[in-house]
Amino acid sequence: MIMGAGIAAEFNPFHKGHSYIIEKARQSGDFVGAVMSGCFVQRGEPAVSDKLVRTKTALAGGADIVFELPAIYASGSADVFAFGCCDLLTKAGIFDKMVFGHEEDEPEHIEKVGILLSEEPPEFKALIKKYSATGLGFPAAREKAVRQLLELPDGVLSLPNNILAAEYIKYLHRMKSPVKPVGIRRIRDGFSASAARKALIANSRAEAVGCMSEDIAGIYFRELERGVVCADSFREEIRYEILRLGKSGLREICDVTEGLENKIYENCSFENTEGLVGSLKSKRYTAAKLRRCIMHILLGIKKEDAYPPKGVPYIRVLGVRREKRYILGELSERAQLPVVINVKKDMEHLDSFGRRCLEKDIFATDLYMLKSRKNTGADYTNGLIVL
Numbered sequence: 001m002i003m004g005a006g007i008a009a010e011f012n013p014f015h016k017g018h019s020y021i022i023e024k025a026r027q028s029g030d031f032v033g034a035v036m037s038g039c040f041v042q043r044g045e046p047a048v049s050d051k052l053v054r055t056k057t058a059l060a061g062g063a064d065i066v067f068e069l070p071a072i073y074a075s076g077s078a079d080v081f082a083f084g085c086c087d088l089l090t091k092a093g094i095f096d097k098m099v100f101g102h103e104e105d106e107p108e109h110i111e112k113v114g115i116l117l118s119e120e121p122p123e124f125k126a127l128i129k130k131y132s133a134t135g136l137g138f139p140a141a142r143e144k145a146v147r148q149l150l151e152l153p154d155g156v157l158s159l160p161n162n163i164l165a166a167e168y169i170k171y172l173h174r175m176k177s178p179v180k181p182v183g184i185r186r187i188r189d190g191f192s193a194s195a196a197r198k199a200l201i202a203n204s205r206a207e208a209v210g211c212m213s214e215d216i217a218g219i220y221f222r223e224l225e226r227g228v229v230c231a232d233s234f235r236e237e238i239r240y241e242i243l244r245l246g247k248s249g250l251r252e253i254c255d256v257t258e259g260l261e262n263k264i265y266e267n268c269s270f271e272n273t274e275g276l277v278g279s280l281k282s283k284r285y286t287a288a289k290l291r292r293c294i295m296h297i298l299l300g301i302k303k304e305d306a307y308p309p310k311g312v313p314y315i316r317v318l319g320v321r322r323e324k325r326y327i328l329g330e331l332s333e334r335a336q337l338p339v340v341i342n343v344k345k346d347m348e349h350l351d352s353f354g355r356r357c358l359e360k361d362i363f364a365t366d367l368y369m370l371k372s373r374k375n376t377g378a379d380y381t382n383g384l385i386v387l
Contacts, residue, residue, distance in 0.1 A: 002330060004064070005029030005097040006179065008085035008168070010037045010074075010193070012047045013200060013220055014057040015211045017101070017191035022062040024184045025099040031064040031324055033095060035085045037074035038361055039368035040299065042081050044291025045231050048197050049223045050368055052382055055319040057216045059387040064324040065331075066385075067092075068316040070357045071364045072305045075295050076254070078160070080309050082167030087312045090177040093334030094327065098172060098179050101186040102165040109156050110183055113146055114169025124149055137284045139163075161186060201228055226373045231273040231291070233371045234298055238276075241297050242268040254306045255293040260285065264297075299364050305356070313354030316340040316361070319385030343379045 005025040009018055011034075025032045036058060038051045047054060055066045073084025089095045102110050116124060127145035132138065143157040157163055169181045191211055199207035200220050208217040242250065242264060250261035263280050270276035277290045285293075296302075315337050320327060332339055340346040340358065347358055366376040375381070 002030040002094070003096040004031040004033050004094055004327070005099050005182070006033045006035060006085075006089040006092075006095040007063075007099050008035045008069075008082075008089075008164075009058075010041045010047065011054045011058050011061075012037070012041050012043075012193050013049065013196050013212065014054065014061050014216055015191050015193060015196040016213075017186060017193075018058075019061055019213075020187050020191070021099060021101055021184060025097070025182075026062070028097040028099055028182055029095070031327060032062065033065045033067065033089070033092070033327075034058050034063040035067045035069050035088050036318070038068050038071055039365050040071060040075055040295055042074060042076070042078070042292070044075070044288060044293075044295045046229045046233065046368055046371075048200060048228075049220055050372060050374070050378075051318060051365065052378060052385065053219060053223050055385050056387060057219055059319050059321055059385065060216060060219070061213070063321075065320045065327050066318045068318050068361065070312060070314075070316070071299060071360050072254075072301055072357055073309070073312070075292060075299065075301060076306055076309075077289070077292065078163045078167050080306055082164055083171050083309045084312055086168060086171040086175060086177065086179070088315060090172075090175055090179050091312065091336040092315055092331060093336055094330050095179050097182050098168060099182045099184060100161075100165050100168050102162050102183050103159045103186060104156065104162060104165075104183075105185070107183050107185070109150075109152055110162060110165045111169060111181075112150050113152070113157065113162075113166040114181070115173060116146060116150060117166055117170040118173040135283050137286060137289075139286065200224060223372075227371075229368060229371045231294075234367070235270075235273060237367070238273065238294060238298050239268055239270075241300075245297070250297070252302045252304075253293070254296040254301045254303050255289060256296075258284070260293070264293075298367070299360060301360065305360075310353060312337065313357050314338045314340045314346075314350055316358070317384060319387065322386050325386070341384050 005028040007025050041047050058066050069084050104110050128141050131141035131144045172181050196211040247261045247265050250256050267279045277287050280290050338349045362379045369376050
């Protein structure tokens with residue numbers, strides 16, 4: 001029985017570091033499957049290009065099949081994002097490895113952290129509560145508790161890739177998943193999504209091809225001729241949603257807690273989204289969390305959608321390599337969830353939560369397409385991408 005190696009990525013944009021992870025994943029499975037965010041990403045921002053373009057670059061870059069992570073998970077914290085990815089790969093039934101990158105020279109540190117987060121012993125919870133009472137936000141309080149219990153060096157949980165790696169291990173362990181975690185030390189050659197985004201936005205082809213292949217850079221530059229979609233592209237829509245929801249409606253939005261709805265409403269005349277983030281930022285609310293909160297307002301993602309995280313309700317396939325189309329047959333036979341390829345037809349087989357999730361994905365895509373000067377309805381009119 002064929003079994004693949006899965007990866008979780010945003011491909012925002014696809015760069016040489018992704019190529020490296022895919023190459024390593026190929027050594028662990030018969031094929032490589034990628035779980036990818038849609039048009040909005042975990043940073044709390046729109047992606048540098050839409051999900052259809054990024055699917056094409058992922059397939060061109062070596063992935064054999066690409067799945068879309070529903071927006072309610074893709075827009076969440078590292079915890080929610082990781083849960084969605086691990087749940088999808090587990091329930092697909094065609095993976096026995098999950099390969100991911102981290103920054104640690106001693107990978108056992110990440111494994112220890114992941115197991116601790118999974119098991120959450122009483123002394124760990126007590127330490128988090130103790131440090132939170134001093135005014136630390138949850139991420140900082142948790143990191144301090146982890147360091148104290150495991151006697152780890154500073155910084156193990158301060159890097160985003162390490163946090164996600166620990167969260168992947170946590171959920172695969174907690175789910176008793178047949179999918180086994182495989183951590184890979186990321187290469188230190190400056191291949192970062194941040195550097196690649198800056199090169200594309202600055203229209204610097206020379207810098208871009210230092211981060212990605214020339215063919216893939218060409219795909220992105222052709223798309224960006226339509227203009228760059230950024231958080232401020234949705235400034236008026238965000239203002240409208242804040243006013244429409246009011247304080248009571250804002251209180252229902254995911255990540256809006258402890259009276260934050262009052263400050264958001266009072267600052268709805270912001271000039272730009274970073275200005276709004278700056279006016280809301282505090283020890284308890286990091287900039288990253290606030291950006292996600294603002295994105296949840298824009299996309300209408302409520303607490304009931306994400307707390308506690310429900311299992312992924314379907315498996316959405318965005319694209320597949322031509323020579324690997326047999327994976328679709330394996331997926332249809334072995335998946336524990338409905339498989340969505342034809343949105344109009346396959347939505348009929350989803351339960352109410354699944355339909356609500358898929359409708360949010362469709363809305364998010366349409367919203368992005370409007371700002372990138374493309375037609376809406378892409379989820380209906382664009383079929384499976386085969387490259």
